[in-house]
Amino acid sequence: MIHTRKSLWRGAIAVAAVAGFVTSAAAQMELKIMAPAAPGGGWDQTARSMQQALTQSGIAKSAQVVNVPGAGGSVGIAQFVNSGKGDGNQLMVMGYVMVGALLTNKSPVTLDQTTPIARLTAEYEALVVPADSPIKNAKDLAAAVKADPAKVTWAGGSAGGVDHIAAALFAKEVGADPTKINYIPFSGGGEALAAILGGKVTVGISGYGEFESQIKAGKLRLIGLTSATKLPNIDGQSLKDQGINLEIANWRAVVAPPGITAEQKKALVDAMDKLNKSKEWTEILKAKGWDDAYLSGDAFAKFLAEDQVRTKEVLMSVGLVKS
Amino acid sequence: MDAFISLANGLTIAIQPMNLLFALVGVLLGTAVGVLPGIGPALTVALLLPITFKLDPGGSIIMFAGIYYGGMYGGSTTAILINTPGESASMATALEGNKMAKAGRGGPALATSAIGSFVAGTIATIGLTFLAPFLVELAIQFGPEDYFALMCVAFVTVSATFGDSPVRGLTSLFIGLALGLVGIDILTGQSRLAYGVPELFDGIEVTTLAVGLFAVGEALYVASRRHIHEEKLEPVRGSLWMTKQDWKRSWKPWLRGTALGFPIGALPAGGAEIPTFLSYSTEKKLTKHPEEFGHGAIEGVAGPEAANNASAAGTLVPLLTLGLPTSATAAMMLAGFQQYGLNPGPLLFAERPDLVWGLIASLFIANAMLLVLNLPLVGLWVRLLAIPQPWLYAGILVFATMGTIAANPSPVELMMLSAFGVLGFLMRRFDYPIAPVVVGLILGPIAESQLRRALSISLGDPMVLVQSPFSAILLLIALVALILPFFLKGMGRFKAAED
Amino acid sequence: MTRRIDVAGLVIAFILLAIAGAIWWDMSSLSISSVYGVGPKAMPMIVAVGLAILALGNAVMAFRGELPARDSLDWKPIVLILGGLAALIALIRFGGGFIFATSILFAATSTAFGRRAIITDLVIGFVIGVVVYLLFSKLLTLSLPVGPLERLI
Numbered sequence: 021m022i023h024t025r026k027s028l029w030r031g032a033i034a035v036a037a038v039a040g041f042v043t044s045a046a047a048q049m050e051l052k053i054m055a056p057a058a059p060g061g062g063w064d065q066t067a068r069s070m071q072q073a074l075t076q077s078g079i080a081k082s083a084q085v086v087n088v089p090g091a092g093g094s095v096g097i098a099q100f101v102n103s104g105k106g107d108g109n110q111l112m113v114m115g116y117v118m119v120g121a122l123l124t125n126k127s128p129v130t131l132d133q134t135t136p137i138a139r140l141t142a143e144y145e146a147l148v149v150p151a152d153s154p155i156k157n158a159k160d161l162a163a164a165v166k167a168d169p170a171k172v173t174w175a176g177g178s179a180g181g182v183d184h185i186a187a188a189l190f191a192k193e194v195g196a197d198p199t200k201i202n203y204i205p206f207s208g209g210g211e212a213l214a215a216i217l218g219g220k221v222t223v224g225i226s227g228y229g230e231f232e233s234q235i236k237a238g239k240l241r242l243i244g245l246t247s248a249t250k251l252p253n254i255d256g257q258s259l260k261d262q263g264i265n266l267e268i269a270n271w272r273a274v275v276a277p278p279g280i281t282a283e284q285k286k287a288l289v290d291a292m293d294k295l296n297k298s299k300e301w302t303e304i305l306k307a308k309g310w311d312d313a314y315l316s317g318d319a320f321a322k323f324l325a326e327d328q329v330r331t332k333e334v335l336m337s338v339g340l341v342k343s
Numbered sequence: 344m345d346a347f348i349s350l351a352n353g354l355t356i357a358i359q360p361m362n363l364l365f366a367l368v369g370v371l372l373g374t375a376v377g378v379l380p381g382i383g384p385a386l387t388v389a390l391l392l393p394i395t396f397k398l399d400p401g402g403s404i405i406m407f408a409g410i411y412y413g414g415m416y417g418g419s420t421t422a423i424l425i426n427t428p429g430e431s432a433s434m435a436t437a438l439e440g441n442k443m444a445k446a447g448r449g450g451p452a453l454a455t456s457a458i459g460s461f462v463a464g465t466i467a468t469i470g471l472t473f474l475a476p477f478l479v480e481l482a483i484q485f486g487p488e489d490y491f492a493l494m495c496v497a498f499v500t501v502s503a504t505f506g507d508s509p510v511r512g513l514t515s516l517f518i519g520l521a522l523g524l525v526g527i528d529i530l531t532g533q534s535r536l537a538y539g540v541p542e543l544f545d546g547i548e549v550t551t552l553a554v555g556l557f558a559v560g561e562a563l564y565v566a567s568r569r570h571i572h573e574e575k576l577e578p579v580r581g582s583l584w585m586t587k588q589d590w591k592r593s594w595k596p597w598l599r600g601t602a603l604g605f606p607i608g609a610l611p612a613g614g615a616e617i618p619t620f621l622s623y624s625t626e627k628k629l630t631k632h633p634e635e636f637g638h639g640a641i642e643g644v645a646g647p648e649a650a651n652n653a654s655a656a657g658t659l660v661p662l663l664t665l666g667l668p669t670s671a672t673a674a675m676m677l678a679g680f681q682q683y684g685l686n687p688g689p690l691l692f693a694e695r696p697d698l699v700w701g702l703i704a705s706l707f708i709a710n711a712m713l714l715v716l717n718l719p720l721v722g723l724w725v726r727l728l729a730i731p732q733p734w735l736y737a738g739i740l741v742f743a744t745m746g747t748i749a750a751n752p753s754p755v756e757l758m759m760l761s762a763f764g765v766l767g768f769l770m771r772r773f774d775y776p777i778a779p780v781v782v783g784l785i786l787g788p789i790a791e792s793q794l795r796r797a798l799s800i801s802l803g804d805p806m807v808l809v810q811s812p813f814s815a816i817l818l819l820i821a822l823v824a825l826i827l828p829f830f831l832k833g834m835g836r837f838k839a840a841e842d
Numbered sequence: 843m844t845r846r847i848d849v850a851g852l853v854i855a856f857i858l859l860a861i862a863g864a865i866w867w868d869m870s871s872l873s874i875s876s877v878y879g880v881g882p883k884a885m886p887m888i889v890a891v892g893l894a895i896l897a898l899g900n901a902v903m904a905f906r907g908e909l910p911a912r913d914s915l916d917w918k919p920i921v922l923i924l925g926g927l928a929a930l931i932a933l934i935r936f937g938g939g940f941i942f943a944t945s946i947l948f949a950a951t952s953t954a955f956g957r958r959a960i961i962t963d964l965v966i967g968f969v970i971g972v973v974v975y976l977l978f979s980k981l982l983t984l985s986l987p988v989g990p991l992e993r994l995i
Contacts, residue, residue: 091527091544095753098541124532125544170878173800179532202878204796207529210667210674214611217665218483220800233666233691339874340532510899514858517896520889521861528882531874535886536865559927566919566954733955737948737963740923741970744930744947749978752987754935761927768920773854774910791885798879 049080049291053274054112055087056096062227063093063113066141066272069308070113073300079291092121092178098129104277108284111137115272116182119331123341124180131328134275135285136321138292141305142269142313145186145246146228147259150219151239158244158262161223162194169200173221175212179205180340182270183225185331186246188338190259193266199339216240227270228254229309251311271313273320289317346473353700357405357708365402366705369409370712376410377417378429379746384414385671386750388679400680401698405705407676412709414672415615415655416460416717419648423452424727425739427558429746431549432615432651434781435623437557438504439636439643446639447580449725454585455593455641456648457717462594463601463649464710467656470605471663472703479664482609487796488808490612492817494790497617499824501786503624504778506637511775518766519783522547529792530799542755546788549616551747553781555760558743560767560777562736567768576735578728583721593645596626600649608657611669612793615654616785622646656706663691663699850912851904855897862893919954926950939989941971 051074055067064087071083088096093114104110112134122130149155155164165172169191176183184205188198204221206212213231216224217239224231224240234240235256242256246268249258259266276288295301296314305312315323335341356362376387387410398406418429423440436456443452470478505512525536526546537543585593600622607613607621626642627633636643661667668674680691692699730738747760770777794808801807809815869886876882903909926947933943948967949960957963975995978986986992 091541094544095541125527125534125541126539127541128539170802179528179530200877202799202802204799205529205532206796210661210669211612213665213667214483214661214669215486218486220486510896510903513892514896514900517889517892518861520885521865521893524865524886524889528872530876531872531882533872533874533882535872535882536868562951563920563923566923566951567916568913569919569956570916571913731957733952733957733963734966736955737951737967738970740926740951741944741948741967744927745944745974748934748940748986752934754931757927757931757934761924761931764927765924772912772915773850787885787889795876795880795884799876801879803879 049287050109051080051083051291052110053083053085054096054100054110055085056093056100056112056114056118057087062143062272063115065308067113069301069304070111070140070274070295073295073298073304074291077295077298077300079294079298091125092181093118094121094125094127094129097122097127097131097134101129101133101278106279107277108280108287110277111274111288112276113272113274116270116327116331119328120180120182120185120335123332123335131275131324133278135278135280136324137274137276137285137288138296138316139271139273139313139320139323140292140296141310142271143227143229143310144251144269145183145225146231146235146242146256147190147244148216148224148231148235148240148242149222150216151241152219153222153241155223155243156241158257158259158264161243162190162264164222165191165196165201166194169196170202172202172223174201174203174223174225175206175215175221176203176225177205177212178207179203180335181205182268184340185334185338186266186268187225188340189266189268189334190264192337193264198337201338232309253309269311269313273324292316349696349700350472350704352697353702353704354707356401356697356701357704362402362405362701362705363708365398365406366409366709367712369406369411370413370709370716371409373410373413373415374417374420374713374716375413377414378421379417379742379749384411384430385675387414388672388675401701403679404676404698404702407679408702408705409709409712411655411672411676412464412652412706412713415652416457416713419456419460419651420453420717420724421742423456423644424449424724425558425735425742426561427739427743427746428550428553431553431781431785432619432654434553434557434616434778435619435647436644436651437553438623438778439640441557442637442639443641443644444639444725444728445576447577448639448641449728450579450583450721451585451589451641452639452644453721453724454718455589455645457714457721458585459593459597459600459645459649460652461710461714462597463604463651463653464656464713465707466598466601467605467608467653468703468706468710471656471659471706475660475664478606478609478660482611482661483665485610485612485813486811487793487800488811489813489817490610490793491790491797491808492814492821493607493613493617494786494793495821496817496824497620497782497786498790499821500621500624501779501782503627504620504776504782506774506776508774512779515770515775515777515779516783519780519785520787521783522552522780523784523787523791529788530795540755542753547759547784548751548756549781549785550750551756551760552763552784554743554746555763556767556770556777556780558739559760559764560771562740563764563768564771565736567772576728576732578725583725589641592630592632592641595629596622596642596646597649599625599629600646600651601653604650604653605657608654609660610657611661611667612789613654613657614670615651615658618650618654619647620782622650659706663702666691846907848904848907848909851909852901855901855904858893858897858900862890862897865890865893922950922954926954933989934987937987937989939992940986941968941975941991942989943987944968944971944974 053067053070055064057063067085071085074080074083088099100112155161174187184203187201187203191201192198215221231240235242244259245256246266247258248260248267293316373384373387388407418433419436422428422433422437423444426437426441428434428437440452525543527534527544534544603622604618607618623643626646627636630642632640658670658673661669662673668677747756797807865886869883872882930943930947945964945967949963952963975986
């Protein structure tokens with residue numbers, strides 16, 4: 021019931037924040053954080069975790085989360101850019117998925133219209149196969165994809181999303197035609213996972229967290245991660261360590277509306293700096309299993325600009341975006 | 344018999360006074376919010392997640408169980424009383440339930456829905472207790488081709504909602520299918536018929552369509568005919584409670600609804616809507632009172648309501664055994680589990696049996712609580728219908744828009760609601776059946792995406808559709824259901840000619 | 843009784859045909875196809891063709907005058923209710939807030955159903971709006987559209 025399921029998810033919710041301790045001038049900040057997605061998803065969880073950490077640590081006096089779901093964030097960003105202009109107390113959570121979604125949706129509003137503030141977290145993609153699959157590692161998969169990309173079916177998230185991009189890059193990296201991969205998008209995490217567990221597809225690709233409990237239970241085999249090297253808390257090799265030059269992270273970040281002053285921008289960046297160093301935030305990262313990928317201010321702006329160009333190239337090379 | 348012992352342990356956890364209180368709060372909140380169209384159990388859980396963060400894991404998960412069942416229940420109350428399905432799974436209930444309410448039989452309709460929900464919820468929770476590990480193995484074997492075959496069965500049975508003209512019924516269905524095309528094509532990421540409106544990218548909300556067609560459309564229609572046809576509502580005609588006859592006509596649909604709802608709900612992409620439609624058409628086929636269908640047949644309320652609640656328990660099968668969230672509410676509950684660092688999945692039963700069995704036990708308790716709370720309220724609910732007509736309909740419209748505003752305060756969404764209201768009005772005026780539109784919107788996109796997934800995996804070979812045993816059987820059922828009526832009609836004619 | 847051509851029925855048939863055309867036109871502009879199996883164009887094609895055939899069926903019914911009899915229609919209440927909805931949308935779009943919007947919709951609908959006590963009904967709608975707003979924002983922490991009045995609460 022995937023299509024109607026999202027209907028239940030829709031919602032614009034603001035949770036009145038628990039008033040934090042007033043400790044400094046910046047603590048007067050009353051933030052409004054937009055999660056351009058329905059409650060429950062990754063962006064929403066990021067926004068609500070920020071809300072919790074910001075108010076509990078006293079970095080902001082209050083923080084309110086507003087959900088504006090729709091089309092990979094396209095609806096949210098349009099509203100954010102139009103109604104938030106010049107407001108130094110607003111933030112929007114976004115991530116790599118939005119970069120791709122804005123391109124595939126041909127959104128009239130782009131990320132260039134926002135003011136980048138900071139990248140917060142990252143999650144790496146995991147490639148998994150059913151436990152009884154003949155594919156034992158990434159090299160086996162590479163050989164299979166190279167032999168006939170049509171016969172290797174991939175289950176992952178929405179078309180043009182990070183899962184799809186990673187699958188296409190994998191094919192490209194191992195010398196197969198990335199436009200010929202047999203990628204099957206599923207809309208809910210559960211449905212894709214069921215297809216992988218049931219052996220309906222060859223390989224599954226998604227954020228590591230989606231598969232964690234199945235891997236630990238021995239129902240799925242982890243054959244590769246898209247991190248640069250082996251991760252300390254995960255028992256599995258990266259693709260790079262197996263000789264496949266693919267590195268991609270599903271990062272999440274916050275941006276501010278257009279037209280804010282330099283002081284307002286600095287205040288927001290400072291607040292994020294403090295958030296990143298706070299004990300509360302560190303604890304949340306640990307509890308949720310998110311990797312700290314902190315990058316703020318101009319460095320993040322540069323990264324965002326580069327990633328947009330790179331993503332567009334990838335999407336065009338796999339035929340998901342034309343021109 | 345391990346399950347028995349574990350369940351007994353779970354019960355001792357669930358009946359601790361604090362946990363009972365959590366279950367009660369959950370049930371009350373779930374029912375209260377569930378009556379709002381557009382705000383289902385998922386959103387309620389999402390709203391309460393930050394609040395429950397401070398509770399211990401056991402308490403908050405027990406509260407979620409209460410919210411879940413309460414929310415499922417609340418949706419049907421409004422469907423019956425004011426023809427406003429609180430969620431898409433309550434649509435089938437509205438079809439006959441509201442007709443019953445208008446005929447002064449709102450009491451029995453609410454009662455059969457409450458008792459049916461209890462019966463179905465209890466049986467399905469027992470199923471969850473004892474069959475979960477076995478059922479889930481079957482469920483994950485259900486591939487895209489099998490879902491497509493299941494959709495074929497559902498499509499064939501839609502004709503039960505058609506009324507007397509096949510052309511008009513099909514017209515309604517195709518309008519629904521056309522609406523189902525709107526939005527981003529999940530398999531290629533391109534938008535269809537959205538004309539660049541971002542609000543349309545995610546497709547048309549089933550609740551917006553259903554509330555627009557049912558509630559707003561009806562308000563317009565009744566208002567436009569007031570000068571010639573004054574509608575008189577009698578809240579109670581005959582008995583407020585179910586008569587012996589009502590019981591006799593309800594118990595089989597309850598069981599059949601449960602039998603449809605639980606297994607389909609356990610399927611990772613099964614959902615709650617399809618079993619309710621299947622149950623509705625099954626009851627219409629099997630009833631001894633076919634003439635009452637469309638005018639308030641109690642079987643048409645008893646069956647779908649049972650199916651609805653049984654599927655809610657079914658959804659927990661993949662969630663608890665595999666960690667697969669197969670509905671929005673399940674996804675929210677998963678987020679709730681994760682909040683405490685728990686990962687539902689194959690290991691959860693082994694690692695935290697106290698939690699899992701405490702949850703299952705509180706499902707039983709939540710179910711019983713709902714029955715105890717709701718039966719006495721039936722009398723109160725039906726009195727709502729005694730409100731003077733101008734205020735009743737004004738209230739219905741406020742209520743219908745409020746649900747949409749709270750769920751998504753976008754002017755575009757409200758415009759769609761109004762437009763669907765006008766559509767519903769026109770369809771009533773020209774005597775087109777309403778339900779097939781909603782059915783088309785729900786089934787069309789699933790049938791399309793599952794068929795395309797199946798054919799993509801098979802590299803375009805259509806034989807895949809009949810190679811799986813599930814799909815072969817389901818397609819056969821669909822075929823039989825399609826041909827049998829014609830065949831029987833032919834036989835009838837043959838016999839008539841012989842006489 | 844002689845059967846006459848039903849003009850409204852013909853209009854319906856024409857609208858169905860127009861929708862079929864719109865779907866077909868939209869379908870033909872899809873540029874990306876699936877690599878394997880069936881592409882995104884198949885379903886729109888089926889729906890468009892189906893609607894076109896049904897348009898024909900509806901037209902035949904209209905020519906034969908087979909549409910069910912219709913009662914006379916009172917347009918005033920329809921205009922009132924739709925006006926109420928339009929006012930609601932406008933108020934929410936331009937920041938009038940939830941309470942005023944609800945109050946107007948309530949009064950408009952109630953008037954459409956024959957009541958002639960607009961002031962009383964506005965007050966009732968207002969009270970409902972305030973109660974619901976308080977319930978939602980304070981109890982459920984759900985944000986309803988805010989206008990000048992809601993800011994005061």
